[in-house]
Amino acid sequence: MNLKRLSILGVGLLGGSIGLAVKSAISGCRVIGYGHRSESLQRALEIGAIDDAHNQPGPAVRESDLIILCTPVGRFESLLADILPDLPQSAVVTDVGSTKQSIVELGEKLLKRTQFVGSHPMAGSEKRGVEFARADLFQNALCITTPTDRTDRKALWLVEEFWQVLGMRLSRLSPAEHDRLLADVSHLAHAVAAALVDMQEEVGLNLAGKGFLDTTRVAGGDGGLWRDIFLDNRANVRASIEKLKGRLDQLLAMLDKEDGKALQVWLDQVAKRREELVQKKLRETSGE
Amino acid sequence: MNLKRLSILGVGLLGGSIGLAVKSAISGCRVIGYGHRSESLQRALEIGAIDDAHNQPGPAVRESDLIILCTPVGRFESLLADILPDLPQSAVVTDVGSTKQSIVELGEKLLKRTQFVGSHPMAGSEKRGVEFARADLFQNALCITTPTDRTDRKALWLVEEFWQVLGMRLSRLSPAEHDRLLADVSHLAHAVAAALVDMQEEVGLNLAGKGFLDTTRVAGGDGGLWRDIFLDNRANVRASIEKLKGRLDQLLAMLDKEDGKALQVWLDQVAKRREELVQKKLRETSGE
Numbered sequence: 001m002n003l004k005r006l007s008i009l010g011v012g013l014l015g016g017s018i019g020l021a022v023k024s025a026i027s028g029c030r031v032i033g034y035g036h037r038s039e040s041l042q043r044a045l046e047i048g049a050i051d052d053a054h055n056q057p058g059p060a061v062r063e064s065d066l067i068i069l070c071t072p073v074g075r076f077e078s079l080l081a082d083i084l085p086d087l088p089q090s091a092v093v094t095d096v097g098s099t100k101q102s103i104v105e106l107g108e109k110l111l112k113r114t115q116f117v118g119s120h121p122m123a124g125s126e127k128r129g130v131e132f133a134r135a136d137l138f139q140n141a142l143c144i145t146t147p148t149d150r151t152d153r154k155a156l157w158l159v160e161e162f163w164q165v166l167g168m169r170l171s172r173l174s175p176a177e178h179d180r181l182l183a184d185v186s187h188l189a190h191a192v193a194a195a196l197v198d199m200q201e202e203v204g205l206n207l208a209g210k211g212f213l214d215t216t217r218v219a220g221g222d223g224g225l226w227r228d229i230f231l232d233n234r235a236n237v238r239a240s241i242e243k244l245k246g247r248l249d250q251l252l253a254m255l256d257k258e259d260g261k262a263l264q265v266w267l268d269q270v271a272k273r274r275e276e277l278v279q280k281k282l283r284e285t286s287g288e
Numbered sequence: 289m290n291l292k293r294l295s296i297l298g299v300g301l302l303g304g305s306i307g308l309a310v311k312s313a314i315s316g317c318r319v320i321g322y323g324h325r326s327e328s329l330q331r332a333l334e335i336g337a338i339d340d341a342h343n344q345p346g347p348a349v350r351e352s353d354l355i356i357l358c359t360p361v362g363r364f365e366s367l368l369a370d371i372l373p374d375l376p377q378s379a380v381v382t383d384v385g386s387t388k389q390s391i392v393e394l395g396e397k398l399l400k401r402t403q404f405v406g407s408h409p410m411a412g413s414e415k416r417g418v419e420f421a422r423a424d425l426f427q428n429a430l431c432i433t434t435p436t437d438r439t440d441r442k443a444l445w446l447v448e449e450f451w452q453v454l455g456m457r458l459s460r461l462s463p464a465e466h467d468r469l470l471a472d473v474s475h476l477a478h479a480v481a482a483a484l485v486d487m488q489e490e491v492g493l494n495l496a497g498k499g500f501l502d503t504t505r506v507a508g509g510d511g512g513l514w515r516d517i518f519l520d521n522r523a524n525v526r527a528s529i530e531k532l533k534g535r536l537d538q539l540l541a542m543l544d545k546e547d548g549k550a551l552q553v554w555l556d557q558v559a560k561r562r563e564e565l566v567q568k569k570l571r572e573t574s575g576e
Binding site for chain 1: 410429430432459469470472473474476477478479480481482483484485486487488489491492493494495496497499500501502503504505506507508509510511512514515516518519522525526529531532533534535536539540543544546548551552554555556557558559561562563565566569
């Protein structure tokens with residue numbers, strides 16, 4: 001891939017991992033890091049995730065071909081305003097945020113509309129910080145890009161080629177569709193996991209087994225990150241919660257009728273659907 | 289432990305694992321297995337989980353000191369009726385069912401009241417069948433016994449000593465308290481996992497990541513087993529579902545108010561509570 005200069009704004013787990021992956025996948029690409037914590041920048045330099053470090057965003061984007069926003073989503077607006085005077089005309093800007101509609105609107109409002117491409121690389125962990133960065137974090141994981149009818153095709157292709165070179169599988173959705181589907185399949189799971197932990201009596205928690213720990217694992221994630229996701233995507237999260245309540249009410253109706261037959265059909269269908277998903281994911285992540 | 293003769297009624301994953309564990313932990317104990325599938329009995333004999341096999345329950349319990357019901361819960365009533373004529377006066381009967389109130393009522397109704405002790409060894413997996421049996425399945429896991437004021441203390445001590453010799457930690461609850469707490473910490477998690485899988489659009493399922501797979505893992509369990517649990521414990525499951533809905537409504541209220549501060553406090557509290565639980569479980573299962 002022909003990429004001479006990449007800027008990573010925010011060198012945490014994702015930003016650091018992007019740097020490491022680029023250094024191993026794209027030869028001759030200079031990686032510039034911006035961060036407000038000098039220790040993170042220092043660490044990113046030490047592990048070879050970035051070549052140069054800046055504690056101001058403007059100088060970090062000068063002459064870059066591609067700029068990736070990796071800070072918390074809540075900082076994007078001021079960050080975009082800060083880099084605007086230094087942003088090359090031909091540069092493409094993308095991000096790694098977990099919600100897309102408001103971010104893409106912001107990017108298209110503050111930058112040239114054609115210049116911003118929304119990305120959601122679905123990789124990460126509950127861990128935070130550049131010390132957990134890994135060059136293979138993106139390998140075989142899915143990256144969703146969210147172009148609009150205003151997105152320049154060449155900018156989109158550059159961003160998609162970039163994630164693909166880092167080992168990711170690609171999928172395209174509109175920003176609105178992305179946020180709606182992710183509310184169902186990701187944000188709701190987090191909300192439910194948190195509510196499940198919260199509602200337990202202390203004596204009941206002592207009885208928790210492996211099943212409870214698995215079901216609630218995502219609730220161990222970073223509170224600040226999830227606060228931003230929930231607030232930003234609250235309309236879809238509300239719809240997802242109502243949809244889940246509807247399914248739970250269907251289960252209660254089967255219990256009220258003591259309809260063991262319908263209940264087993266439902267449980268078997270669900271187990272089968274999940275097993276098919278597991279098999280599909282195994283094929284995907286093994287790179288088949 | 290002084291146990292001469294043990295009967296395992298139902299030689300699947302749990303029954304088979306009990307047999308294997310007894311053979312390695314209690315010397316001189318003869319293990320009798322009953323099952324209605326001859327292949328399972330044959331397999332249990334081959335792996336050394338049982339010494340003798342019967343395809344009728346009556347002959348399997350004669351002269352036994354301890355009898356453990358390991359069939360699906362729905363078969364307990366006819367099984368108890370079947371063994372009654374052959375059951376030694378001094379024998380103690382226990383079970384491995386995941387719900388306790390109706391089972392203990394049944395056991396105390398059909399047998400001498402003092403003779404039945406409810407047990408819930410919290411071990412297992414999504415796997416089914418004696419071919420997955422393991423001698424260490426119970427090691428460091430929790431076993432809840434559910435005595436009532438009618439339970440003979442010596443019978444209770446025998447049952448508790450038995451599970452302890454198999455490596456389990458012990459806890460005592462009333463049958464009603466057991467069912468109420470397990471609805472919150474186990475049955476609800478299964479209901480939610482199943483509902484989460486069921487409500488997804490196909491295109492959304494393609495976007496599912498590791499978080500979704502973890503959150504829904506328990507929904508891969510045996511439909512028949514869970515049908516019985518849900519039906520038997522439906523009053524508590526209803527209360528647990530309503531409690532969860534209440535917590536989700538609290539989350540929605542924070543989102544409506546766009547109260548990011550309260551939201552982050554809640555998410556951080558939940559993450560902390562779960563982390564403390566993880567650490568506690570690590571200490572317990574490492575046997576500390």
